[in-house]
Amino acid sequence: xxxxxxxxxxxxxxxxxxxxxxxxxxxxxxxxxxxxxxxxxxxxxxxxxxxxxxxxxxxxxxxxxxxxxxxxxxxxxxxxxxxxxxxxxxxxxxxxxxxxxxxxxxxxxxxxxxxxxxxxxxxxxxxxxxxxxxxxxxxxxxxxxxxxxxxxxxxxxxxxxxxxxxxxxxxxxxxxxxxxxxxxxxxxxxxxxxxxxxxxxxxxxxxxxxxxxxxxxxxxxxxxxxxxxxxxxxxxxxxxxxxxxxxxxxxxxxxxxxxxxxxxxxxxxxxxxxxxxxxxxxxxxxxxxxxxxxxxxxxxxxxxxxxxxxxxxxxxxxxxxxxxxxxxxxxxxxxxxxxxxxxxxxxxxxxxxxxxxxxxxxxxx
Amino acid sequence: xxxxxxxxxxxxxxxxxxxxxxxxxxxxxxxxxxxxxxxxxxxxxxxxxxxxxxxxxxxxxxxxxxxxxxxxxxxxxx
Numbered sequence: 001x002x003x004x005x006x007x008x009x010x011x012x013x014x015x016x017x018x019x020x021x022x023x024x025x026x027x028x029x030x031x032x033x034x035x036x037x038x039x040x041x042x043x044x045x046x047x048x049x050x051x052x053x054x055x056x057x058x059x060x061x062x063x064x065x066x067x068x069x070x071x072x073x074x075x076x077x078x079x080x081x082x083x084x085x086x087x088x089x090x091x092x093x094x095x096x097x098x099x100x101x102x103x104x105x106x107x108x109x110x111x112x113x114x115x116x117x118x119x120x121x122x123x124x125x126x127x128x129x130x131x132x133x134x135x136x137x138x139x140x141x142x143x144x145x146x147x148x149x150x151x152x153x154x155x156x157x158x159x160x161x162x163x164x165x166x167x168x169x170x171x172x173x174x175x176x177x178x179x180x181x182x183x184x185x186x187x188x189x190x191x192x193x194x195x196x197x198x199x200x201x202x203x204x205x206x207x208x209x210x211x212x213x214x215x216x217x218x219x220x221x222x223x224x225x226x227x228x229x230x231x232x233x234x235x236x237x238x239x240x241x242x243x244x245x246x247x248x249x250x251x252x253x254x255x256x257x258x259x260x261x262x263x264x265x266x267x268x269x270x271x272x273x274x275x276x277x278x279x280x281x282x283x284x285x286x287x288x289x290x291x292x293x294x295x296x297x298x299x300x301x302x303x304x305x306x307x308x309x310x311x312x313x314x315x316x317x318x319x320x321x322x323x324x325x326x327x328x329x330x331x332x333x334x335x336x337x338x339x340x341x342x343x344x345x346x347x348x349x350x351x352x353x354x355x356x357x358x359x360x361x362x363x364x365x
Numbered sequence: 366x367x368x369x370x371x372x373x374x375x376x377x378x379x380x381x382x383x384x385x386x387x388x389x390x391x392x393x394x395x396x397x398x399x400x401x402x403x404x405x406x407x408x409x410x411x412x413x414x415x416x417x418x419x420x421x422x423x424x425x426x427x428x429x430x431x432x433x434x435x436x437x438x439x440x441x442x443x
Contacts (some may be wrong), residue, residue: 003371003410003422012434019437036368089415116425119398139415142369145401146417149383157381194369197420198411204416219369223434249427250369250412250420259401259419332403 002247007221008044016226017049023233026268027053029185030232031178031321033171034140034192034348035062036220042354044222050229056183057321060352061192063139064091066274066319066348067167069307072097075136075165077114085128087121088136090114095314095346098307102136118150118164125154125162134296140196144168145259146265146286151287151294163296167285169272171195173283174201178320185321188232190225191217193247193300198263200255204243206329212241219247266291267294276343312327313342318351323353332356369414371422372397374407388413 034040038058038306041047047056060066076097079086086102093102093114093276111131115121115317118135125133138145145162154162170349171192178184191204196217218228228246235241245251265288272284287295298304312330316322325331325344337353344352372388384399388411395416399405403412410433411418416431 001369003427004391006427007433012431015437016434051419064436116395116399119416141385142414142419145419146398146415149398149400149417153381194412194419196371227430227434246430249430252420254420256401258403262401307393 003109004221005208007219007223009223013044013049013226014223016223016230020049020054020226020230020233021051022053023237024228025237027055028233028236029055029057029184029189029321030188030190031057031059032190032225033059033175034195034219034220035065035347036194036360037190037192037218037225038062038351039349039354040220040222043356045358046222046225054229054231054233056229057217058351059178059189060274060277060319060323061140061171062347062349063143063144063167063169064095065315065343065350066139066169066276066278067095068275069274069309070273070305071165071167071245071306073099073186074302075102076105077302078098078296078303079110080108081110081132083132083135085111085113085124086136087113087115087124087132087133088275089138091135091347092138096340103311104322107307118147119332120155120157120176121150122154122157122159123163125159126157129161129168130260131161132299133162134164135164136167138167140168140192140195141263142192144263144267145198145256148262151266151291152262154294155291161261161271163294163299164287165296168267168285169274170269170283171286172207173280174274174277176207177216177277177283179207179213181320183322186213188214188236190228190232191215193217193219193224196245196247196255197210198250198256198259198321200253201243201245201251202253208241208243214241215243217243217245217247217251219250275309276319278316310341315342315352318344328352343355369412369419371410372410372413374399374405374409376407386411386418388418
């Protein structure tokens with residue numbers, strides 16, 4: 001398909017690999033931020049095309065993974081009500097809460113539905129005026145415009161039986177948090193292409209300048225990722241640090257201004273808990289004052305629900321690039337995609353799940 | 366969750382005062398919201414995430430990137 005096949009050309013990928021080998025003189029660590037990028041790297045075996053001296057660190061950019069256990073428990077509590085139709089993207093259904101997951105709630109006979117778009121929930125709300133329709137609004141800046149539009153449209157249409165359970169997280173604060181940690185290992189970032197298609201990449205210039213670190217906004221196809229890695233290596237070897245945009249076919253410096261405007265209208269920036277990482281200041285979105293009537297946490301009064309993550313899980317260290325899945329004693333035995341213990345195994349885009357799926361159970365890179 | 370896929374806009378229509386489109390993803394057709402790409406038109410490729418087009422694919426930039434990648438290969442053969 002156009003704009004997919006061309007960027008999966010194996011000849012171009014091989015040529016880029018050779019160029020990376022030639023350019024690399026020293027040991028470097030590069031973190032890809034986005035879970036979609038992690039998935040592509042493992043799916044296409046791109047690490048095998050890199051010199052031994054380049055280590056890819058897999059970052060915290062999987063929103064399904066980093067949604068706190070507490071939010072899953074809240075979703076389960078709302079979905080387990082007779083008066084509710086609970087809607088979610090499919091990848092949230094198997095994420096385990098403390099006692100149950102949304103698929104389990106559905107199996108018990110409650111009305112849990114997978115939707116393709118948050119706008120689908122508005123049609124469901126219109127057709128079911130006697131039910132409360134709740135959407136599990138999870139995602140990074142890429143998903144925020146869609147979720148914001150669903151709330152804005154619900155208000156415009158006067159839908160009083162629609163609300164969202166919000167778990168929105170944002171990228172710049174978490175990469176800043178990684179760079180500020182005393183044990184940080186990241187020397188360059190592959191920036192999140194689709195997040196930047198919405199938000200642009202101005203925010204990343206301040207981070208690159210302050211921490212003197214290369215950031216290359218990168219797409220998701222094999223040649224995108226290899227070109228992103230090559231650009232990082234060229235900067236690192238030259239002692240340079242700047243933001244480059246590898247994904248120019250989809251990302252402009254200013255991002256999508258229309259989308260940003262709606263996100264800013266519907267959401268306010270807020271502190272957020274990240275599964276495996278704890279609370280990060282100003283790292284998420286909550287509904288703004290004007291849209292507070294659409295807040296499911298407020299409607300269903302869930303403040304009393306809280307949960308703790310399993311102590312054995314090292315996902316927090318994996319998300320910060322400090323450890324790899326094989327260094328966890330629970331990996332691939334106690335903790336599998338069927339019985340995940342923590343953030344990085346709960347979604348197919350998580351590092352542990354991707355290592356497990358692509359057979360890298362005992363591998364270090 | 367953050368994956369977005371390019372698709373071809375086949376036709377545009379209005380629903381509840383929002384611009385929508387029928388978008389073809391390699392044979393699979395889905396309703397897609399165009400609210401965030403008001404300049405998009407039939408025949409454009411758009412990057413679509415959870416039913417929303419987030420950007421119109423810039424064909425010139427796409428071809429330019431491919432040319433750079435091909436040039437890298439040719440340079441190495443010299």
